[in-house]
Amino acid sequence: MTAKTQSDYQSNSSVNASHQGTPVFVSFFSYPFLKRLQLQSHIDLAIETPKNPQYVANLKRWSRICAYAVIGLGGLVLLGWVFDIGLFKSILPFWVTMKVNTAIGLTLAAGALLASHRQLKVLTMTGAGLVLALGTITILEYALDLRLGLDQVIWPDDPNPVGTYVPGRMALNAAIAFCSIGIALTYQAFRRYRAAQLWGIITFLIALLGCLGYLFGITAFYGLGQFTEMALHTGIGFILLSLGVLGRYPDRGGMGITVSELAGGATIRRLIGLTLILPTLGCGLVLLGKRAGLYDGEVALVLLSIASVFVLGAVIWWNARTIGAADYQALYDTLTGLPNRLLFRQQLTNALRDAREQSQSLAVFFIDIDCFKKINDTLGHDLGDEVLQLVSRRILAELPEQASLSRWGGDEFTLLLRHPVDRLTCERLAQRLLGVLGLPFDIEPYSCYVSGSIGIAGYPQDGEDAASLMKHADIALHRAKDTGRGSFQFYQGGLEHPTYDLLLLERELHLAVERQEFVLFYQPKLSIKTGKLSGLEALIRWNSPRLGRVSPQEFIALAEENGLIVPIGEWVLYEACRQIRRWQEQGFPPVAVAVNLSARQFLQTNLVQTVRQVLETTQVSPQYLEVEITETVAIQNVELTQVILQELREMGVRIALDDFGMGYSSLAYLKNFPLNALKIDRSFVRDVTTQSKDRAIASVIVALGRGLGMKIVAEGVETAEQMQLLFELDCDEIQGYWLSPARPGEALDEIYERIRICQPLLTINR
Numbered sequence: 001m002t003a004k005t006q007s008d009y010q011s012n013s014s015v016n017a018s019h020q021g022t023p024v025f026v027s028f029f030s031y032p033f034l035k036r037l038q039l040q041s042h043i044d045l046a047i048e049t050p051k052n053p054q055y056v057a058n059l060k061r062w063s064r065i066c067a068y069a070v071i072g073l074g075g076l077v078l079l080g081w082v083f084d085i086g087l088f089k090s091i092l093p094f095w096v097t098m099k100v101n102t103a104i105g106l107t108l109a110a111g112a113l114l115a116s117h118r119q120l121k122v123l124t125m126t127g128a129g130l131v132l133a134l135g136t137i138t139i140l141e142y143a144l145d146l147r148l149g150l151d152q153v154i155w156p157d158d159p160n161p162v163g164t165y166v167p168g169r170m171a172l173n174a175a176i177a178f179c180s181i182g183i184a185l186t187y188q189a190f191r192r193y194r195a196a197q198l199w200g201i202i203t204f205l206i207a208l209l210g211c212l213g214y215l216f217g218i219t220a221f222y223g224l225g226q227f228t229e230m231a232l233h234t235g236i237g238f239i240l241l242s243l244g245v246l247g248r249y250p251d252r253g254g255m256g257i258t259v260s261e262l263a264g265g266a267t268i269r270r271l272i273g274l275t276l277i278l279p280t281l282g283c284g285l286v287l288l289g290k291r292a293g294l295y296d297g298e299v300a301l302v303l304l305s306i307a308s309v310f311v312l313g314a315v316i317w318w319n320a321r322t323i324g325a326a327d328y329q330a331l332y333d334t335l336t337g338l339p340n341r342l343l344f345r346q347q348l349t350n351a352l353r354d355a356r357e358q359s360q361s362l363a364v365f366f367i368d369i370d371c372f373k374k375i376n377d378t379l380g381h382d383l384g385d386e387v388l389q390l391v392s393r394r395i396l397a398e399l400p401e402q403a404s405l406s407r408w409g410g411d412e413f414t415l416l417l418r419h420p421v422d423r424l425t426c427e428r429l430a431q432r433l434l435g436v437l438g439l440p441f442d443i444e445p446y447s448c449y450v451s452g453s454i455g456i457a458g459y460p461q462d463g464e465d466a467a468s469l470m471k472h473a474d475i476a477l478h479r480a481k482d483t484g485r486g487s488f489q490f491y492q493g494g495l496e497h498p499t500y501d502l503l504l505l506e507r508e509l510h511l512a513v514e515r516q517e518f519v520l521f522y523q524p525k526l527s528i529k530t531g532k533l534s535g536l537e538a539l540i541r542w543n544s545p546r547l548g549r550v551s552p553q554e555f556i557a558l559a560e561e562n563g564l565i566v567p568i569g570e571w572v573l574y575e576a577c578r579q580i581r582r583w584q585e586q587g588f589p590p591v592a593v594a595v596n597l598s599a600r601q602f603l604q605t606n607l608v609q610t611v612r613q614v615l616e617t618t619q620v621s622p623q624y625l626e627v628e629i630t631e632t633v634a635i636q637n638v639e640l641t642q643v644i645l646q647e648l649r650e651m652g653v654r655i656a657l658d659d660f661g662m663g664y665s666s667l668a669y670l671k672n673f674p675l676n677a678l679k680i681d682r683s684f685v686r687d688v689t690t691q692s693k694d695r696a697i698a699s700v701i702v703a704l705g706r707g708l709g710m711k712i713v714a715e716g717v718e719t720a721e722q723m724q725l726l727f728e729l730d731c732d733e734i735q736g737y738w739l740s741p742a743r744p745g746e747a748l749d750e751i752y753e754r755i756r757i758c759q760p761l762l763t764i765n766r
C-alpha cells in the first residue's frame with residue numbers, strides 16, 4: 001500500500017478529533033448537552049457506517065464453524081442411537097435424550113446454512129423447507145393430539161424414555177425452534193436480512209431458555225407442561241444455528257452495527273457478552289440464595305431488581321467513559337479542538353435548511369494561513385502545531401455568537417456565520433480576523449509572523465447548497481491570494497474560470513493520494529457460454545470532500561500528466577488484491593480481478609517487481625490477477641512491452657488488451673505479445689445489433705482472437721439483444737450495465753444474485 005507523503009499536511013492534518021475547549025473524555029451525562037446540529041451530524045453518520053472487513057470475515061467464518069459443529073453434533077447423536085451410546089444421546093443418565101428426528105432436523109438446518117454460504121439457493125431453500133415442515137407437523141401433532149406415526153419411523157425410542165410425551169417425539173419448544181430457524185433460513189435465501197436475523201434471535205432465545213433451565217434446575221424452561229422436554233444438546237445445537245444465521249450476513253440488516261468501525265459498533269461488541277453473562281450470573285446468585293433459605297421469594301425479587309440496576313448502571317457508566325470520546329474523535333480535530341470538515345459539512349447543510357425555511361441569510365468564510373509551510377519546514381512540525389492552536393484561539397476570540405469555526409485541514413479553517421448576515425458584517429469580521437492573524441505569535445524562543453487570506457461566499461446569492469458555497473468561498477480565497485496575501489475577497493461570478501478548476505482539481509488530487517480518498521468498484525464479467533461469473537474489473541472512484549464525486553475521465557488524465565498515476569496505480573493493485581483476499585476469506589469462490597495499467601505506470605522499470613511484491617504481501621495467487629493495457633500503451637515501446645508482458649505471464653498473471661480496435665490494431669505486435677484476452681471496445685458493441693459494419697468488425701475481432709488462442713470479452717453490453725448477438729458471434733465473455741454496473745467490494749453477493757437473475761435470460765435467448 002502506498003505510504004502517505006511525509007509533509008506538513010500530515011503533521012497538521014485534520015485527524016478527526018476533539019471538541020472546542022473540551023477534553024477528549026466526554027462523559028455519558030454531558031453527551032446530551034452537545035449542540036443539536038452536532039447530534040444530528042452524529043446520527044446521520046451512523047446511517048451509512050463503514051464496516052470493518054476483518055470483523056465481517058471473522059463472523060462469516062464463525063457462521064460456517066457453527067454449521068459444521070451442528071452437523072457434527074447431529075452425527076454424534078445419530079451414532080448414539082445406532083450403537084446405543086447413552087453419552088451421545090443424553091449426555092448424562094436420567095437426562096432427556098435428543099430424538100432421532102431432532103438430530104436429523106438439526107443436520108438439515110446446518111446443511112442449509114452451509115449451502116447459503118456457497119450461494120446454493122435451491123439447496124438452502126430445500127433444507128429450510130424440510131426443517132420448517134418437520135417443526136410444523138410436530139406442532140400440529142401436539143395441538144391436535146395426533147399420532148401420525150412419524151415419531152419413530154426412522155428409529156425406535158428407548159423403553160420408558162425420560163421426559164417424553166410420546167415415544168420418539170421431539171419437544172414442543174424444539175419444534176417451535178425448528179419453525180423459526182426454517183423461516184430465518186428462508187428469509188436469508190431471499191436476501192431479507194433483517195427478517196432472517198430477527199427469526200434467528202427468536203430461535204436463540206428459545207434455545208437459551210432451555211439451556212438456562214438445565215443450568216438453574218427449572219424444568220419449565222425446557223419442558224412445556226406434560227409434553228416432551230428439550231434435551232440440553234438440542235438447545236446447544238439451536239444456539240449454534242441461530243448464531244450461524246446471525247453471522248452469515250453480518251454487514252447487512254440489523255447486524256450491520258456490530259461490524260461498524262464507529263462508536264456504535266465498538267459499543268455493541270463490548271457489551272454483547274456482558275448483556276448475556278451479567279444478568280444470568282446475577283439471577284443465578286439470587287436464586288441460589290433463595291434456595292439456601294437465606295430469604296423468601298419477595299426478597300429475592302427485590303434483590304434481583306437492585307442487582308440489575310447496579311449491573312446496568314455500572315455497564316452504562318463504563319461504556320460512557322469511551323463512547324463519548326470515540327464519537328467525539330470522529331467529528332472533531334485533536335490538535336485544535338475544533339469541529340472537523342465532516343461535522344462542518346453537516347452543520348452547513350443543517351444551517352442552509354433552516355435558512356431556507358426562515359428566509360434567512362448566512363455566509364461561509366474560507367481562511368488560509370499564508371506562509372505556514374515555511375514555519376513547518378524551518379522550525380518543525382511541533383512548533384507549527386502550536387501556531388495552529390494559537391491561530392484557532394485568536395479567531396475564536398473574535399467570533400460573534402452566531403458563528404462557528406472548523407478546521408478544514410492543514411492550515412485551512414472554515415467559518416459559518418449564521419443570520420443576521422450582510423456584506424458590511426462580513427467585511428468587519430474579515431478585517432478583525434486579518435488583524436489578529438497579522439500580530440506576532442510568541443512561542444519561546446521564537447516570534448513567528450503569519451498572515452491570513454479569506455474568501456467569502458453568501459447564501460442565497462452565491463449558492464444554495466453546501467457544495468456550491470464551499471466551492472465559491474474557495475474561489476474567492478484564491479482570488480484573495482492572487483491579489484496579495486493578507487486580504488479578503490467576496491465571491492463574484494466572474495471569478496470562476498477553467499484555470500482555477502484545473503488548479504483546484506490538481507491540488508485536491510495530491511491531497512487525495514495522501515489521504516487515500518479513492519475506493520474501488522468492481523464490474524463483473526460473465527461467461528455467456530456457462531452463465532457463470534468469469535471475473536471482475538476494478539474501477540477507481542473518487543469522492544472528494546471538497547469537490548464531491550469526480551469523474552475518472554477528469555482525474556485520471558490529470559494524474560497521468562503530473563505523475564500521480566504511479567502511486568494511484570500502485571494503490572489500486574494493492575487494494576484489488578486485498579479485496580480478492582477478503583472475498584476468499586469470506587468463503588466466495590476464487591475469481592480473477594482485472595486492473596488497468598496506465599502508460600506511465602506500465603513503463604516503470606520496477607513494474608514487474610511491484611506486481612510480485614503486491615501478490616506476496618497480500619498472499620494472492622497470480623492466477624487471480626489480470627492486468628489490462630490499451631493498444632496505445634502497448635505500441636509506445638514494443639520491445640519493452642514484450643519483455644514486461646512475458647515476465648508477467650511467466651509469473652502467472654493474466655494479460656488482456658483493452659479497447660481493441662481503437663488504436664493501432666497492428667497484427668505484427670499482436671501475434672508476438674503473450675496475451676490471454678482481447679476486449680472489444682464498447683464503441684463497436686453499442687450498435688452491433690443495428691449497424692452491419694459494427695457487427696462485421698466485432699465478428700472479425702472474435703475470429704482473430706479465436707485464431708490466436710485468446711478469450712474475447714465484449715465491453716459495454718447494455719441489452720439482451722446485444723448479448724444474444726455476441727453469443728452467436730462466438731464471443732466468450734460480456735461486461736456492461738445489462739449484467740451489472742460497477743459495485744463496491746462488499747456487494748459481491750449482490751453481483752452473484754444479479755447473475756442468477758440473468759441466467760434464465762441466457763437460456764431463453766439460446
